[in-house]
Amino acid sequence: MENRRTVLLVSTAAAFLTPFMGSSLNIALPTIGREFSMTAVALGWIATSYLLAAAIGLVPFGRIADMTGRAAIFTWGSFIYAVSSVLSTVAGSAVFLLATRALQGLGGAMIMSTGVAILTAAYPPSDRGRVLGLNVSSTYLGLSLGPVLGGFLTQNLGWRSIFWLNALCGLAVFVLAITRLKGENHEPQKERYVIPGTVLLGAALTGIMLGLSRLPKPAGIGLLAGGLVCLAVFVRVERESRAPLLDIALFRSNSVFAFSNLAALINYSATAAVGFLLSLYLQEVKGLSPQSAGLVLIAQPVMMTLFSPLAGRLSDRIEPRYLASAGMGLSVLGLALLALVGAPTAVPLVSAVLVVLGLGFAMFSSPNTNAVMSSIGRNRYGIASATLGTMRFTGQMLSMGVAMLIFALFLGPARISPATASSFLSAQRTAFIFFAVLCLAGVFASLKRGHLRNGGAAK
Secondary structure: OHHHHHHHHHHHHHHHHHHHHHHHHHHHHHHHHHHHOOOHHHHHHHHHHHHHHHHHHHHHHHHHHHHHOHHHHHHHHHHHHHHHHHHHHOOOOHHHHHHHHHHHHHHHHHHHHHHHHHHHHHOOHHHHHHHHHHHHHHHHHHHHHHHHHHHHHHHHOOOHHHHHHHHHHHHHHHHHHHHHOOOOOOOOOOOOOOHHHHHHHHHHHHHHHHHHHHOOOHHHHHHHHHHHHHHHHHHHHHHHOOOOOOOHHHHHHOHHHHHHHHHHHHHHHHHOOHHHHHHHHHHHHOOOOHHHHHHHHOHHHHHHHHHHHHHHHHOOOOOHHHHHHHHHHHHHHHHHHHOOOOOOOOHHHHHHHHHHHHHHHHHHHHHHHHHHHHOOOHHHHHHHHHHHHHHHHHHHHHHHHHHHHHHHHHOOOOOOOHHHHHHHHHHHHHHHHHHHHHHHHHHHHHHHOOOEEOOOEEO
């Protein structure tokens, strides 16, 4: 029991870390953009460079963790995360900052690909919904504190102080891991690691994201096409491999696993750019300070923090697909309402819509995670956790990719300023309409999954 509590402590501390970084940095983006004279599309890459590196690294690190041991990968990940945060504080150019954010993403991938797997392995099926709910709640606590602390730090100490705080948090997780995470209920798998899958996955995701950010230019079309070709080759190679990086058979034979991951991909693709877009809207259009904008954006993650544990407990008793699908339905409503936001919209109304969106996300995330982790065997927790994490980060990455594509179409190379406010609002409206339609499709994907029975057997 004591070891379980230790695992819960370390896992939830790590779950707090990466979302705290992302949500706090969103508030600082307008300030960073002004310092480095960055366009709207370039600003999107500050978030996307982290997400791209994390999405590329999650499955490979999850695979390596299943083969060699999860605790070691987790510990090294927290160390890399802390070091990259320190490097970000001394960034003298946008290029250097993007590079350190990518390194931070690799550290985040090592943490996120193992944290949930270690936690799931430590607890019996009857308690998984509860502890996963606490884990997700910690994630949303990071999301909640991020806008508030990020706004305060940016306004009073400068945007670099956000990275100093994250460096200290990363160091704390590293110390906890190296001193308290001494054992894990996991026997490493003695299998061969195949490199081509990793290379193809990295090339596919990089090509897709670079292509989206450069459309409709010919270079963007070529990069996007190349990324999609690499993705198709990756799937084919993985299907034929004896030691696949990503077990395609899990998607073909396990409907709960397949559609739960698809639902996660769609949900994050539809919602991840909300904080990015609204941070720019509140500061550049409504004229709020970073600190005031952070107080507005806190509404969504606070609802996630409060209701995720309840949703997790309910998913131990109620079929997760019903809870998750209802949550996605609320997210559709919230996104549709955000599409109506314009220059005259009162700020309290924006907060009210974020409450709806936050409640929907809380109802989706914990039950969906429970469904994924309960649909496979104990020896596959690492790859299952990494696959779900890849869906999350890939969804977040694609969400930012869509936002950057729409910015490129509506704003071109222009910076966001009062002179371009009208074009920005048109881009924001288009993005939220697209995200609402996408999330509606996700409701049907969520309902499509099968049932769970006897703590995890899919039927």
